[in-house]
Amino acid sequence: NAGVTQTPKFRVLKTGQSMTLLCAQDMNHEYMYWYRQDPGMGLRLIHYSVGEGTTAKGEVPDGYNVSRLKKQNFLLGLESAAPSQTSVYFCASRDRQGGNQPQHFGDGTRLSIL
């Protein structure tokens, strides 16, 4: 059981380039999330989705877009990468039932923008 899988694990981009981070989960979870984590700060929510075909903004959505065309996949796009987007990105998923359900995380994507 793979759980939550993120690809790629590492990437270096130049300013202005675009890329897409892929998150895939095999637990049939309804809810999926994208976070970024920067030194000295907690995880901050970028965008999230409560079901196939739906997305919503989180705390820090600017500069990112997302899509949830299939229930198991949640894509995070950077249209024009900026050095401020250098970070570790985590995807998570959660079962729909009950507010006390934990989130399950992928092992992260380390992104550097030069």
Added chain:
Amino acid sequence: RKEVEQDPGPFNVPEGATVAFNCTYSNSASQSFFWYRQDCRKEPKLLMSVYSSGNEDGRFTAQLNRASQYISLLIRDSKLSDSATYLCVVNVAGNTGKLIFGQGTTLQVKP
């Protein structure tokens, strides 16, 4: 003011020690509470949920005080393997499951 605040530490303790971490949250409508553990350069993993009556899992005890908006984690008989960052996490948005993370408290257990 941050929505979830923790002392970042680091807490340096010897093996076998008892250590306690505290966390405060600002939104009185917060509904669910968790402690996650994060090892260096790894993903966060759920350590335990925190219930109103307090709960225990082996050497770990979590407490919640809704009136004071305060959460605690107690680790007894610390092991070297407990060295990690402990994240206080709060669900403030009902069933969409959006979580607010504290910045984490770093624990280093020394032999």
